[in-house]
Amino acid sequence: MSIIRNIFKYQSSNKDRQFLVTITQLIGFKPKKIKPYQTAFTHRSLNLKNDKGHSVNYERLEFLGDAMLSAVIADHLFIEVPSGDEGYLTKMRSKIVSREHLNELGEALGLVNLIKSKIPKTQFGRNIHGNLFEALVGAIFLDKGYKFCEKFIYKTIIIPHVDIAKLEGKVISYKSLLIEWCQKEKKTFTYNIYDDTGIDELRHFAVKLVIDNKVIGKARATSKKKAEEKASKRAFFVLQKEIEA
Amino acid sequence: MSIIRNIFKYQSSNKDRQFLVTITQLIGFKPKKIKPYQTAFTHRSLNLKNDKGHSVNYERLEFLGDAMLSAVIADHLFIEVPSGDEGYLTKMRSKIVSREHLNELGEALGLVNLIKSKIPKTQFGRNIHGNLFEALVGAIFLDKGYKFCEKFIYKTIIIPHVDIAKLEGKVISYKSLLIEWCQKEKKTFTYNIYDDTGIDELRHFAVKLVIDNKVIGKARATSKKKAEEKASKRAFFVLQKEIEA
Numbered sequence: 001m002s003i004i005r006n007i008f009k010y011q012s013s014n015k016d017r018q019f020l021v022t023i024t025q026l027i028g029f030k031p032k033k034i035k036p037y038q039t040a041f042t043h044r045s046l047n048l049k050n051d052k053g054h055s056v057n058y059e060r061l062e063f064l065g066d067a068m069l070s071a072v073i074a075d076h077l078f079i080e081v082p083s084g085d086e087g088y089l090t091k092m093r094s095k096i097v098s099r100e101h102l103n104e105l106g107e108a109l110g111l112v113n114l115i116k117s118k119i120p121k122t123q124f125g126r127n128i129h130g131n132l133f134e135a136l137v138g139a140i141f142l143d144k145g146y147k148f149c150e151k152f153i154y155k156t157i158i159i160p161h162v163d164i165a166k167l168e169g170k171v172i173s174y175k176s177l178l179i180e181w182c183q184k185e186k187k188t189f190t191y192n193i194y195d196d197t198g199i200d201e202l203r204h205f206a207v208k209l210v211i212d213n214k215v216i217g218k219a220r221a222t223s224k225k226k227a228e229e230k231a232s233k234r235a236f237f238v239l240q241k242e243i244e245a
Numbered sequence: 246m247s248i249i250r251n252i253f254k255y256q257s258s259n260k261d262r263q264f265l266v267t268i269t270q271l272i273g274f275k276p277k278k279i280k281p282y283q284t285a286f287t288h289r290s291l292n293l294k295n296d297k298g299h300s301v302n303y304e305r306l307e308f309l310g311d312a313m314l315s316a317v318i319a320d321h322l323f324i325e326v327p328s329g330d331e332g333y334l335t336k337m338r339s340k341i342v343s344r345e346h347l348n349e350l351g352e353a354l355g356l357v358n359l360i361k362s363k364i365p366k367t368q369f370g371r372n373i374h375g376n377l378f379e380a381l382v383g384a385i386f387l388d389k390g391y392k393f394c395e396k397f398i399y400k401t402i403i404i405p406h407v408d409i410a411k412l413e414g415k416v417i418s419y420k421s422l423l424i425e426w427c428q429k430e431k432k433t434f435t436y437n438i439y440d441d442t443g444i445d446e447l448r449h450f451a452v453k454l455v456i457d458n459k460v461i462g463k464a465r466a467t468s469k470k471k472a473e474e475k476a477s478k479r480a481f482f483v484l485q486k487e488i489e490a
Contacts, residue, residue, distance in 0.1 A: 052327065054327045054328050055330070059330060059331045060323060060329070060330065060331055060334065062331055063319060063323065063331045063334045063335060064319055064320065064323045066319075067315050067316045067319035067320070068316055068319075070312050070315060070316070071312045071313055071315065071316035071391075074308060074309055074311075074312035074313075075309065075312070075386070078305060078308065078309045078383075078387075082297065082299045083299050084305070085300070085304060085305065086304045086305055086307055086308045089305065089308045090308060138323075141320070142323075146316075146391040146392070147391075
């Protein structure tokens with residue numbers, strides 16, 4: 001009996017170790033406590049309770065994560081958009097933390113693969129991705145506090161996705177901006193697209209934007225359109241001085 | 246000319262020093278930067294602009310302060326109400342940061358006395374108090390970061406005003422709870438009320454709650470009812486062991 005128990009213990013601690021490694025890769029630093037992250041990926045269908053009889057699942061962490069997201073994004077916008085009044089800043093923030101956007105972020109990080117649930121993954125609605133993303137932010141806050149939470153939000157949202165010019169409606173599409181400029185400057189351009197699914201469950205596309213026979217921007221995304229836009233944006237920042245001259 | 250300029254300089258720096266002292270007393274620690282606090286008390290009617298042409302008044306700081314308030318209160322409720330689900334926590338937070346509650350807090354701190362405006366103070370609506378409170382929280386965040394902001398919110402809101410039992414509807418009124426207990430235990434009780442306006446602009450009342458000839462709770466507030474409730478609550482915590490026995 002004790003041998004069996006030990007084997008179980010070994011298996012479970014092995015799983016814990018694997019989970020710790022995955023979380024460390026995901027968030028970019030080693031957690032102090034593993035429990036909040038375990039809760040962040042526990043679905044209510046497991047009907048888990050703690051020793052005080054309180055339900056353990058990711059839903060309460062969503063509340064916490066949502067609050068931290070709002071605070072960090074508010075701070076960022078306050079500094080970056082000095083001309084925006086209160087109403088304008090509020091509107092910009094809602095765009096950034098929109099359900100749709102959080103779903104995309106959670107999906108891109110593959111959070112649903114970590115969930116523990118009695119319901120098969122295929123039966124979750126789309127909002128599962130955003131909910132898990134919020135819960136993960138809440139877990140980071142509980143584990144490491146505001147500063148680390150801020151770091152994670154910068155890494156996953158603000159740096160790759162928050163584009164003030166675009167949010168302000170000054171740039172609708174980097175692709176069209178770039179094409180216009182190429183035509184005006186009489187430069188040739190091609191978007192070379194190929195399948196690049198790699199280890200991802202979802203289909204992915206990679207694109208190379210070639211201007212005058214030189215690769216200027218590369219990107220990878222879940223749709224051709226998104227990959228092209230991403231590559232264009234990168235190219236835009238590379239060529240910015242020339243374009244704005 | 247230079248003498249006059251020096252006098253002006255002296256006067257203005259004297260005023261700045263006075264403002265710094267007032268802010269230090271108000272927030273309970275010395276600011277690193279004074280500018281955010283100056284902005285937090287600048288009304289739009291002054292039409293102030295910075296060197297980049299952006300409007301300078303407290304409205305943008307309200308956006309920031311509101312976000313920080315929501316985050317700190319979310320964290321507090323998450324820990325203190327482990328049995329509450331997401332929806333319940335959200336509802337409790339809205340009660341705490343309600344417009345009416347923030348107005349009361351701002352009014353109690355006398356924030357409106359610090360405002361710089363072209364409009365006379367008597368012409369502001371009631372929301373000025375809550376707006377200035379949010380802006381002050383925003384200024385503290387800008388000046389000293391999340392941890393200090395949290396400290397200030399604990400000191401001004403959470404410790405004196407956030408009463409989970411009451412918010413959860415378990416205790417509606419500490420006064421009636423106490424009176425019931427006195428009657429059951431055959432104890433005499435009196436609420437001794439007297440005017441105690443002191444240096445405050447608004448009328449204030451002080452109350453001493455005397456149970457069996459002993460002062461058990463004292464309080465001071467802007468209405469008799471509020472002062473009685475506050476004194477009862479304090480008495481409740483003093484007598485808690487006896488009451489719950």
